[in-house]
Amino acid sequence: MKLFKTLGLAVAGLALSVGMAAADDRPVVGLIMKSLANEFFQNMLEGAEAHEAERGDYQLLAVGMQNETDFESQINAVENFITQGVDAIVVAPADSRAMVRPLIRAMEAGITVVNFDVALDADALAEQGVELAFVGPDNRAGAKLAGDALGASLGEGGRVVIIEGNPGADNATQRRLGFEDSVSEYGLTLVDSRTAHWETEEANQVFSTMLTANPDIQGVMAANDSMAIGVVRALESAGRTDIAVVGFDNIPAVGPMVEDGRMLATVDQFGQQMAANAIDLALEVVAGGPQLEGWVRTPIELVTQ
Amino acid sequence: MMSDTQTVGSIPTPQRGLSVRGIINSAGIGLALLLLIVFFSFASEHFLTPNNITNILTQITINLILAVGMTFVILIGGIDLSVGSVMAFAAVVAGKAITLPGLGPAELILLATTAGVLAGLACGMLNGFLSAYWSLPSFIITLGMLNIARGAALQVSDAQTIYSFPRAFENFGSLLISGVPVVFLVALVLVLLAWFVLTRTVFGRIIYGIGSNEEAVRLAGHNVFAYKVAAFSICGLTAGIAAIIYMARLNISSPIAGIGFELNAIAAVIIGGTSLSGGRGSVIGTLLGAFIIGVLANGLILIGLSDFMRQMITGVVIVVAVILDHYRAKLAGNG
Structure with missing residues (x-):
């Protein structure tokens, strides 16, 4: 019984967020990160949230996952974003092969997909006959x-x-x-x-x-x-x-x-700005800019005494 | 699967401390440890050097402390899967306390140590209360706590590594007394305390009794609920102590510390000859079990074995230990 109640709440919550997405005409960006237990991604999330507040012309929906290898919850997140009809998905894949197929489904649904932090597997992408740019550090x-x-x-x-x-x-x-x-x-x-x-x-x-x-x-x-x-x-x-x-x-x-x-x-590797930069690039495409190509390298810097 | 808190009829010998057979069991493990040490001494010139012995003692300390508490829980026929997460939670609480502004180093260390240990104790007490009050499998309750404590650790620390502790505290972690790490001495004192409690007190005998025949202990008029809560509380307490040791050794406290540590602690207890179904085993065995794991981890690197082979061999040792335990149980049943 309790399970059904929770389920009901979850469905209501989902319906609510879909409704919200539709009511607002700013573009919606779904951000999918790896483990928020990792301070690198925690900082990245904070950077993205600050970026959303600063730009103010888009709406951010962010999800992380429990641990580094839990790519199933990333796949679920992609599916939820497709259902919610977001404009763009910005994703740091937990598994560079497993995430390819769900992301292709998102692209088929007309969603702009930007891959950042870790590159999707080139062979797996080629096998599926798609090209997808990568935004991230070397x-x-x-x-x-x-x-x-x-x-x-x-x-x-x-x-x-x-x-x-x-x-x-x-x-x-x-x-x-x-x-x-x-x-x-x-x-x-x-x-x-x-x-x-x-x-x-x-x-x-x-x-x-x-x-x-x-x-x-x-x-x-x-x-x-x-x-x-x-x-x-x-x-x-x-x-x-x-x-x-x-x-x-x-x-x-x-x-x-x-x-x-x-x-x-x-x-x-300026992780705090990395998600924000990828979101900027995604929004340019959503606004009618050209598709991203190849590898958009983000800055890296040696830190010494 | 392990039977939790249910009585196991095949073990009719409750209320036994350090029995003759217990000594033989421990001796068997000791022999295995000795063989390992002899093997690695021949295989690597670096193994039996003072520095490496210091290393091994430091390296087994945290696992040993967690395993001491785990021994109590496994003896009553339970299991605690949450110790790694509870350790991280306690470390983060202590880390927050020790980096508070406006206090002197001595006050900070005292405050942080108290806060960390109490945080661990509270988690353990909750584990014990929830599983004993509703007679629920501790396997599930502590699986829940594994997530609760990990989430709490991340929440409290905002997923950031906490650093910059008082100098005295940072130095404590690498302090040696004639080559023996002080942190290991802390662990050793805990082992001796646990050994005394388990073999020389009524409390200890009842812990064994609950593991082998809970109903008999209940019929004898003992408050089984209270003893179960106590066993889990001890386990949480040792997780809190391990957290302080972790911080002193590494000079940071991290909310992602201790992932999977529960498995190493359980392995040390089981390799040490304590039965997963409860009622049988000793904390001296646990000490030897922790040494076996630590010596393996250290020695296999020294002889240059790859990471993957190392992981496989550690797994094989655990499986062999459980098979041996099966025969020991049979022996105990027939004897």
Whole structure:
């Protein structure tokens, strides 16, 4: 019985939001993000909400999901947006293959789709015979910026390790490739490369063991700042100040570490503006502008002391 | 599936602390641990070095603390899936407290520690109350709490990592006493306390009793409800303590900390020979179980095994431990 009541409320809520969308003649943009438990996306959401208030000429409907791998709720969100008849969907796909088909359905329904943050799988798009532009940072180039900073500081033959993100995640793969680009360009020696699933405590454990196995490490490339924090703590516990650490994301918590030299560098990809920029581009298309093409690169910047 | 709070008729030996068979069981696990240590010592020159031993002790600390509380819950035939999330919630509450403006470092540390531990305790108490009052499977109640506490952690912290703690607190996490991390000593004290309570007090005997024959304990005139709430409260309390240790070690508190930690804690308890159906096991076994997991995680990296192989081997060890438990249960049944 309770279930039916909740269901009824949900249906009423949906009807209400459809009604609202119809009553307002400003364009409606559906924003689909990844896990809002991740502060990167939380900041992005806040950036998008500020952007909506600032522009005032569109209506924002934003959804996130429970965790990084929960792409089913993203698919549901796309379907809900189709039903609600939004004008544009701006999406950071949780799975670059699984999201292709639902988004094609949205395009068939006449909705402008803009893909940001993580690119949809090119092969899967080609298979379906569609082209879709991607708005986002070059994770590989970003990681290479950080890697190059480390390479320049260590010089040829520097011994480094990589702490990777989730195996299989596209941005984790791109960042690893970017680090490996730096390794070959600067002639560094890659001693070991392991995942710590983006997480501070795991990075702390995994890295302290890697350090035991290879005490002669000179540099660490962490695929995000949360893991870099774990690495920095492991170095402090081991009393090592001779090892350089680079990260990625420029979260506030690493600010002091870059400042006092415990971290050599991190990379800012301006996540807070990323969704807002993608929304701007989507609204241009909705207003009758040309379709987006190829890869619209968003800024990345190396952050050092 | 695990039977929750229901009595398991095949285990007729309640109210037993550290029995002869219990010692043999623990010795078996100890032997397995010893074999692992010997293997890794030969396989890697770095394994049996003072620094690496310090590392292993630091690395198992949080899992061990969570597993101590989990032992109480599993002994009464329950399970707590929420400890990872509760730890994150407690860490965020403590993190908010410790970064309050206008207080001295000593006051902040005291306030934050109290707030974090109480937050954990409150979640555990709620788990115990809800599952015991309505006789609901703790599996489901704590699954609910897993989401409630995680959501609360994200809500309280606005999904941001909290940082910049008092210097003394930050240093505490990497403090060593002749090579032994102080945080590990905290865990060890908890193990000894739990061992004393479980084997030397009436409270402990009733915990075992509830797990093996709840009805008998009830008929003997004990308030089973109160003991169940107490077991879950202890589990929440240890999650709160683990949160403080997490913060001291990593100098941040993160609302996404501890995802999946409940599974490692359960694994430590089960590998340590405590029966998933309750009534049988010991916290000393849990200590050894946490060591086995920690030594595996550390040693497999040292010998250069890939991440994926490492995950598989850890899984195999858990499965083997449960199969061994099956035979132990049979032995206990026949003995």
